[in-house]
Amino acid sequence: MLYESIKKLVQYGIDTGLTPECERIYTTNLLLDVFHEDNWEDVSCDLTDLVLEDILADLLKEAVTRGIIEDSIGYRDLFDTRLMNCLLPRPAQVQNDFWRHYQESPESATQFYYKFSQDSDYIRRYRIKKDRRWTVDTDYGTLDITINLSKPEKDPKAIAAARNASVSAYPKCQLCMENEGYAGRLDHPARENHRIIPITVNDSKWGFQYSPYVYYNEHCIVFNGEHTPMKIERQTFVKLFDFIKQFPHYFLGSNADSILSHDHFQGGHYTFAMEKAPVIQEFTVKGFEDVTAGIVKWPLSVIRLQSEDVTRVIDLADHILQAWRGYTDEAAFIFAETGGQPHNTITPIARMRDGKYELDLTLRNNITTEEHLLGVYHPHKELHHIKKENIGLIEVMGLAVLPARLKDELELLKTYILEKKDIRSNETIAKHADWTESFLPSYPEINAENVTHILEQEVGKVFCQVLEDAGVYKCTDEGLAAFDRFVETL
Numbered sequence: 001m002l003y004e005s006i007k008k009l010v011q012y013g014i015d016t017g018l019t020p021e022c023e024r025i026y027t028t029n030l031l032l033d034v035f036h037e038d039n040w041e042d043v044s045c046d047l048t049d050l051v052l053e054d055i056l057a058d059l060l061k062e063a064v065t066r067g068i069i070e071d072s073i074g075y076r077d078l079f080d081t082r083l084m085n086c087l088l089p090r091p092a093q094v095q096n097d098f099w100r101h102y103q104e105s106p107e108s109a110t111q112f113y114y115k116f117s118q119d120s121d122y123i124r125r126y127r128i129k130k131d132r133r134w135t136v137d138t139d140y141g142t143l144d145i146t147i148n149l150s151k152p153e154k155d156p157k158a159i160a161a162a163r164n165a166s167v168s169a170y171p172k173c174q175l176c177m178e179n180e181g182y183a184g185r186l187d188h189p190a191r192e193n194h195r196i197i198p199i200t201v202n203d204s205k206w207g208f209q210y211s212p213y214v215y216y217n218e219h220c221i222v223f224n225g226e227h228t229p230m231k232i233e234r235q236t237f238v239k240l241f242d243f244i245k246q247f248p249h250y251f252l253g254s255n256a257d258s259i260l261s262h263d264h265f266q267g268g269h270y271t272f273a274m275e276k277a278p279v280i281q282e283f284t285v286k287g288f289e290d291v292t293a294g295i296v297k298w299p300l301s302v303i304r305l306q307s308e309d310v311t312r313v314i315d316l317a318d319h320i321l322q323a324w325r326g327y328t329d330e331a332a333f334i335f336a337e338t339g340g341q342p343h344n345t346i347t348p349i350a351r352m353r354d355g356k357y358e359l360d361l362t363l364r365n366n367i368t369t370e371e372h373l374l375g376v377y378h379p380h381k382e383l384h385h386i387k388k389e390n391i392g393l394i395e396v397m398g399l400a401v402l403p404a405r406l407k408d409e410l411e412l413l414k415t416y417i418l419e420k421k422d423i424r425s426n427e428t429i430a431k432h433a434d435w436t437e438s439f440l441p442s443y444p445e446i447n448a449e450n451v452t453h454i455l456e457q458e459v460g461k462v463f464c465q466v467l468e469d470a471g472v473y474k475c476t477d478e479g480l481a482a483f484d485r486f487v488e489t490l
Contacts, residue, residue: 004045005058006031011047012055013087016119030086035066053126056080074186081190082183084121091180094195106247110269113197114218117210120193124150128214132407136460140299140467141273144399145460147406150213175223175262177207198225199246202239215394215401216270222252223264230255230263232345234318240265240350241310241357251275253349253360255393266393273398274360275351279304281480285490288316295483299467299475300396301363303487310357317359321346323490324363332482333376334472335367343367347396362396363486365472379466385431386462391470400463410459414451435462 010027013019019027032040060069060076069075089097094116102109117123132147168185171178177196184190189212197208205225210218222243236254243252243265252267279294291312296302303320307313324344328336336344347362365377372380379387387402394401409429413436416423423433439458440446446454468474473483 001058002035002037002062003041003043005055005062006035007043007045008047008050008055009059009083009087012050012052015050018087018089018116018119027086031083034082034086035063035068052121056083056121059083078184078186078190080121081192085181085192088120088193088195091195095197098197107249110218110220110247110250114210116195120195122191122193122195123210123212123214127151134456134460136457136464138460138464140297140464141276141398143273143460143463144216145402145456145463146215146400147402147404148213148215149404149407151404172227173262175221175264176227177225199243201242202235211266215399216268216272218250218269220250220267221264222267223262226263227261228263229261232321232348234314234321237314237317237348237350237359240348240359241314243267244350244352244357245310248352251349251351253347253393253397255347274298274302274349274396277302281484283487285316285319288312288319291316295480295487296360297475298471299464300471301473301483303361303363305359305361306353306356308356313357313359317348317361320361320490324486327486327489329482329485332473332479332485333367334365334482338367347393349393349397363472364470377470377472380469382434383462383466383469385435386459387466391466395463395467396470398467400460400466402459402463406459410455414455417446417451418448 006028009031010019010024013027014021014024028040060080063069063079064071069079098109098113101112118125127150130149132149134145135142136145171182174189179191180194180196182191199206199208201222207223207225208220210220232254240252240254244250250267250269252265254265277296277298280297282294285293290307292306294304296304305313305316324346326336327344328334336342343365345364347364349360351358367376368374369376372378378390409432412426413423413429413432416426416429417436423436424430443454473479
């Protein structure tokens with residue numbers, strides 16, 4: 001069984017281009033060593049239609065049987081990553097291949113690297129497929145909804161073992177360069193099959209990679225080569241566009257000033273609803289008449305800038321950032337600071353559109369009150385049954401990343417709705433009772449054929465409300481009038 005599985009894994013490496021044919025024997029020997037196996041027999045087996053997930057499952061079963069690893073997801077993930085590394089080229093070769101493709105076009109380079117990141121199992125395609133995805137049409141466009149199921153659940157054995165293990169501060173975080181090739185621990189993911197593309201951003205060393213939990217096409221992470229905190233400032237806009245100049249088919253954005261300790265951006269090759277949203281009101285800023293500016297029709301408060309001159313976009317963006325940092329409008333409940341705590345910041349997203357540099361600036365404010373302890377411009381309490389977490393960059397652009405708990409909760413909710421049972425009687429889904437009762441009367445008929453679609457659409461409507469809660473200026477006459485007051489100060 002071991003010989004057959006190793007032969008299949010090596011063939012998978014050759015078929016995908018990860019392993020050259022001339023390294024078949026070498027790769028086989030590497031895998032034998034991982035299993036502490038001294039012998040080899042070239043057994044006969046079917047090498048067509050190879051499925052990586054099945055091959056790895058067989059090898060993991062063998063590793064457990066031999067006592068090489070414990071039978072838990074934490075140990076399995078560490079071990080199968082080690083197996084995959086036996087198939088892979090060293091980082092220098094991957095980098096050379098990337099830049100060779102780049103000479104053809106930036107698109108060719110990213111296509112090569114994205115395929116490599118999937119074939120190497122760094123992006124575990126078979127887990128990503130488990131994510132639930134659908135769309136919902138709203139007044140702001142078509143929003144994307146996902147329930148994240150690709151991240152493995154916490155392994156009790158791994159948690160216990162990690163608790164007893166010695167504390168390590170290497171790598172400092174999961175975004176550090178030092179992750180490349182790292183074997184991992186129970187409290188830190190294995191990255192032996194990880195290859196980073198070094199790039200230059202703003203005359204400094206940065207890294208380019210894909211997210212192992214891709215929420216959209218070619219979901220990439222661009223991160224500082226140094227472990228330095230995130231900060232929104234003029235240089236943030238410079239960095240964003242420095243990347244866009246190199247990869248004009250991608251967008252790149254940043255979360256607002258974050259507690260995260262490593263400076264990084266997220267981007268990719270995907271068109272979000274926010275990008276499709278139109279400008280509903282144009283305006284001109286004195287001294288920047290050459291830069292097109294306008295308010296976007298979006299549940300959050302977004303200013304869109306556009307020009308063929310990237311420096312002018314950056315200059316105006318910095319001007320708006322500085323103005324927003326110090327802006328207070330008590331009538332609109334916007335305070336630059338309270339008790340010495342600053343509140344105003346910006347979530348920026350950069351892209352190229354029709355040969356022009358475009359920057360969306362999403363105005364954010366983190367003020368809290370006794371009524372809204374998590375934030376006035378945060379999902380409000382009545383929506384927490386669906387989404388309680390902070391609204392990050394991906395959600396700002398119109399893609400909901402909802403917690404895994406919703407999969408089972410919605411399935412249970414479907415049963416209770418169809419069987420007309422009391423939702424409040426079940427503690428797992430009781431929190432959804434008010435919400436369910438609010439929309440059920442609007443559907444004259446609910447049956448087994450349409451109940452899934454109904455729940456998905458209603459969840460999507462909740463996400464739209466979540467985004468509206470996060471907007472500092474609401475899309476109302478009063479909200480837009482307050483937005484205008486800020487624009488007039490620029």
